[in-house]
Amino acid sequence: xxKNLKYNLTWLAIMVVGYxxxxxLEFVGVIDQFGENTMVLIGINIILAxxxxxxxxxxxxxxxxxxxxxxxxxxVCALITSSISTPMGMAIGMIAGAAVSALVALIVxxxxxxxxxxxxxxxxxGVAEIIRIILNNLKITNGPAGLYNIxxxxxxPVVYLMVCVTTLIIVNFIHSRDGRAVMSVRENEIxxxxxxxxxxxxxxxxxxxxxxxxxxxxxxxxxxxxxxAPTDFGIMESINILIIVVLGGIGSITGTFVAAxxxxxxxxxxxxxxxxxxxLYSLALILLMVFKPSGLLGTWEFSVRNLFNRFTKxxxxxxx
Amino acid sequence: xxxxxxxxxxxxxxxxAVKGVSFKVNEGEIVSLIGANGAGKTTxxxxxxxxxxxxxxxxxxxxxxxxKQKSQKIVAGGISQVPEGRRIFAGLxxxxxxQMGAFLRKDRDGLKKDYQEVxxxxxxxxxxxxxxxxxLSGGEQQMLAMGRAxxxxxKLLLMDEPSxxxxxxxxxxxxxxxxxxxxxxxxxxxxxxxxxxxxxxxDRGYVLATGNILMTGTGQELxxxxxxxxxxxxx
Numbered sequence: 001x002x003k004n005l006k007y008n009l010t011w012l013a014i015m016v017v018g019y020x021x022x023x024x025l026e027f028v029g030v031i032d033q034f035g036e037n038t039m040v041l042i043g044i045n046i047i048l049a050x051x052x053x054x055x056x057x058x059x060x061x062x063x064x065x066x067x068x069x070x071x072x073x074x075x076v077c078a079l080i081t082s083s084i085s086t087p088m089g090m091a092i093g094m095i096a097g098a099a100v101s102a103l104v105a106l107i108v109x110x111x112x113x114x115x116x117x118x119x120x121x122x123x124x125x126g127v128a129e130i131i132r133i134i135l136n137n138l139k140i141t142n143g144p145a146g147l148y149n150i151x152x153x154x155x156x157p158v159v160y161l162m163v164c165v166t167t168l169i170i171v172n173f174i175h176s177r178d179g180r181a182v183m184s185v186r187e188n189e190i191x192x193x194x195x196x197x198x199x200x201x202x203x204x205x206x207x208x209x210x211x212x213x214x215x216x217x218x219x220x221x222x223x224x225x226x227x228x229a230p231t232d233f234g235i236m237e238s239i240n241i242l243i244i245v246v247l248g249g250i251g252s253i254t255g256t257f258v259a260a261x262x263x264x265x266x267x268x269x270x271x272x273x274x275x276x277x278x279x280l281y282s283l284a285l286i287l288l289m290v291f292k293p294s295g296l297l298g299t300w301e302f303s304v305r306n307l308f309n310r311f312t313k314x315x316x317x318x319x320x
Numbered sequence: 321x322x323x324x325x326x327x328x329x330x331x332x333x334x335x336x337a338v339k340g341v342s343f344k345v346n347e348g349e350i351v352s353l354i355g356a357n358g359a360g361k362t363t364x365x366x367x368x369x370x371x372x373x374x375x376x377x378x379x380x381x382x383x384x385x386x387x388k389q390k391s392q393k394i395v396a397g398g399i400s401q402v403p404e405g406r407r408i409f410a411g412l413x414x415x416x417x418x419q420m421g422a423f424l425r426k427d428r429d430g431l432k433k434d435y436q437e438v439x440x441x442x443x444x445x446x447x448x449x450x451x452x453x454x455x456l457s458g459g460e461q462q463m464l465a466m467g468r469a470x471x472x473x474x475k476l477l478l479m480d481e482p483s484x485x486x487x488x489x490x491x492x493x494x495x496x497x498x499x500x501x502x503x504x505x506x507x508x509x510x511x512x513x514x515x516x517x518x519x520x521x522x523d524r525g526y527v528l529a530t531g532n533i534l535m536t537g538t539g540q541e542l543x544x545x546x547x548x549x550x551x552x553x554x555x
Contacts (some may be wrong), residue, residue, distance in 0.1 A: 177419070184409050184420045191407035194369055195472070196395030196424040251411075299411075 004175070008168065010304045015164045019157075034268075036156050042264035043159040044220050047166050049244040049256045051213025054170055056242075057251035057299075058179065059206035060186025061113060062121045066214050066241045068128030071233035072104060073097035073215025074222035075141055078150045081223055090153040094162070094219045098212040104131070105211030109204040128238060136230040146229025147222070154223035162220060166213050171253060173209065182206045214241075247288060249295030254302040262296070322347045322476055322507050323368070328377035328387075330363050337363045339531035340377065345476065350498065350508045352518040352539065354552060355528030361511040362404050364528075365478050368509075369401045370394040381476070396424045400474030404481050406465040410454035414445050414464060417453050421468035431471070438467040441497065459490035466497065476507045483514045495521055515552040519543045527552070 022039070025031045031039070052066045077093030084092065112123040135141045173179050181202045184192040189199050222228045244263060248255030266284060270277040288296070323345040330338040338360040345351045353361050366372040368379055370391030379387040386394055400421070409417050418438060422431055439446035442463040448456060453464055462482055469477055479498070483491045495517050502508055512518035519525050522539035527548060535542065542548050 177423070180412070180416055180420060181423060183412055183416075184423075187409035187411050188407045190371065191403055191409065192420070193391050194371060194395070194401045194403055194407075195420050195468070196392045197420075198390075198392055 004172070007304045007308075008172070010308075011168065011171075012164075014304075019160055022160075038264055038268045040154070040156055040159050040224055042260050043156075043163045044154075044217050044224065045241070045244055045260040045264065046163050046257055047220065048214055048217035048241045049248070049260055050167055050170050050253055051210040051217070052241050053245045053248075053250070053253060053256050054174070054206055054213070055210040056245055057249075058174055058186065059182045059203055061203055061207060062117065063124040063207070063210070064121045064235065064238050064242070065124030065126075065128035065131075066210075067233040067235070067237035068124075068131035069101045069105060069211040069214035070218035070221065070237065070241075071128075071131055071135060071228075071230070072101040073218030074228050074233070075135060075147070075218075076100050076215070077219030078147045078222040078228055079140065081151050081153055082147070082149070085151040085153070087153060087158070090158065090219075090223060093223075094216050097215040097219045101215030101218075102208045102212040105208045106204065109207040110200070113200060113203045113207060125235060125238070128233070128235070132230045132233055135233075141230075144230060146227060146232075148227040150222055150226045150228070152223065152226055154220040159220055159224070162216055166216060167253065170209070170213065174253075178202070178205070243285065247285065247295055249297040249299055251299040252295065252297045252301055254300065255295050255297035258296050321345070322382065323509070324378075324380040325364070325368070326378040326380070328364065328367065328379065329375045330360070330367050330372060331375045332363075336375075337531055338367070338374075341528070341531070341533055342377075343526050343533065343536070345507060345509050346523075347475075347507055348502070348505065349523040350502050350510060350521055350539075352510045352512060352515075352522035352525040353528055354512055354515040354518055354525060354542075356513070356552070358530070359528040360531045361528055362480055365401065365404075365480050365509070365511055368394075369399060369478060392424070395472065398473075398475035399478065400469040400472040400476070401478040402465045402469045402480060402482060405484065406458075406461045408453045408456075408461050408464050408468070410452065412453060413450050414453055414456070415449045417464055417468050418445075418471045421471035423472075425471075425473065430473075434471050434473065438470055441470075441500070442467050459486050459493070462486060462490070462494060463497075466494075466501075470501070470506075474506060476509060477501065479508060479510045481511060481513060483512065483517065491517065515548070516543065519548075 026036065048066065048070060052063065055061055055063045076097035080093035080096060081089045108127045112120060115123055136144050141147065181197050184195065184197060185199045185202050193199050244259045245256060248259030266281060270280050273280060321344055326342050327340045328338055329336060329340055341364060353364065355361055363372065367374050370389055374387050378385055381397065381399065409420060418435055425431060444460055445464060445467055453461065456464060482494050486494065498508060498510065499521050510518055510522065519539045519542050525537065525539050525542045526533050527535040527542065535548065
């Protein structure tokens with residue numbers, strides 16, 4: 001525990017430094033308003049994709065329903081912040097959205113996670129569609145028109161903070177005893193069961209945490225874009241998040257960060273190309289997949305621990 | 321008596337793989353179940369460890385019937401398994417594999433000592449502690465599977481074909497290790513196709529064919545038996 005504390009504090013320091021640096025760059029004028037918009041969108045995508053990476057990369061369960069859980073978070077938070085338009089309301093909205101999303105994930109996870117592979121993909125896609133159709137027909141969600149005039153509460157500092165919080169939670173989960181259990185299920189379900197691991201329980205847990213993370217991403221999305229409609233959360237949105245995970249490397253959180261940033265920047269740069277943009281964007285994806293099928297980083301992970309170890313090792317060598 | 325299997329039957333759909341098998345394992349013994357492919361050996365092991373449910377009969381462990389218990393409870397009770405084909409967690413490191421073996425253990429302090437014990441028994445695992453298990457050779461993976469089962473501190477260790485697919489030099493080593501494990505007080509139920517080796521180290525053995533027990537005796541008796549020699553030892 002003590003050891004982990006050291007690494008977590010280091011990460012915290014890195015995050016604070018990162019925040020200061022980015023704010024400085026904004027102050028000097030290197031990053032303009034447009035740049036900040038891009039960073040917010042990248043941040044939201046990071047949150048969405050880390051949650052999905054936990055489900056796909058670490059617990060080894062395929063999900064095509066991430067947008068459904070994102071939608072739950074978006075709607076719950078939008079409804080709450082529409083009546084409490086303060087940062088406090090935003091916090092309540094995110095927590096409530098994550099809770100509802102986790103509950104739904106628990107209910108659908110227990111029966112569907114008995115499936116695997118393609119069957120699970122179809123089942124999770126169905127769940128997301130059901131959520132979308134319910135939102136499309138409820139009075140409180142304003143049907144197909146969706147919600148608008150949602151207060152702008154997902155400012156850049158809030159998004160940055162939430163990226164840090166969700167990443168720290170997920171990375172710590174992965175490196176805990178629970179995380180090992182989740183990964184053992186991915187590696188070999190039968191062996192895992194014969195070690196005394198309740199495989200269904202751990203699969204569902206990873207799914208629930210991933211869904212809660214998606215809800216937080218959705219909440220930020222709603223309070224940044226300020227209008228949401230059920231069509232925003234269709235299968236294409238799930239696939240967009242999946243692309244980030246696959247591109248970065250399934251099972252690499254660092255990869256998710258890099259891929260979200262690369263895709264976000266690519267999107268920004270290609271903005272000037274008009275309709276050609278989608279062609280170039282897709283072409284870039286195809287080329288990447290052809291030349292680096294395991295994703296940008298594979299399963300490689302940037303680790304403060306390894307950095308520390310390398311540092312102490314070279315110091316020992318220097319002493320000797 | 322540590323384990324008593326009474327009149328155990330197991331079905332795969334309509335096919336009866338195990339047909340009323342009974343045997344016993346006393347504390348501190350190595351007991352070998354030998355038999356050809358399809359004799360029902362692996363099915364028996366899987367049923368003992370709770371991965372399969374029997375259609376009839378009883379499994380009594382330390383005086384309690386366990387045939388209806390979930391595998392988690394059985395592992396927690398002290399029955400640990402080295403599964404067929406090793407089934408290590410390839411994407412996890414060697415140390416993480418061992419940690420998974422100890423998944424249900426509550427005594428955190430004893431754990432460190434037990435990892436050291438495993439590393440002393442299998443020095444190659446210490447060298448590769450932080451490598452992905454996928455990078456190990458077949459023999460090393462078998463050692464990892466055994467080490468993983470031992471970190472659970474089992475009273476009864478079930479081993480399913482530990483010699484499968486290994487070079488002869490590793491096979492000898494594996495059987496030496498099994499004897500050393502027994503010396504330390506762990507009871508072993510061993511399933512093998514390599515009948516000569518399995519019987520040579522066994523206190524008692526059972527010969528299995530198409531779901532029935534044909535013969536039983538001490539390891540040496542079975543080794544000397546003409547029928548066994550003809551059928552399983554190539555004599």
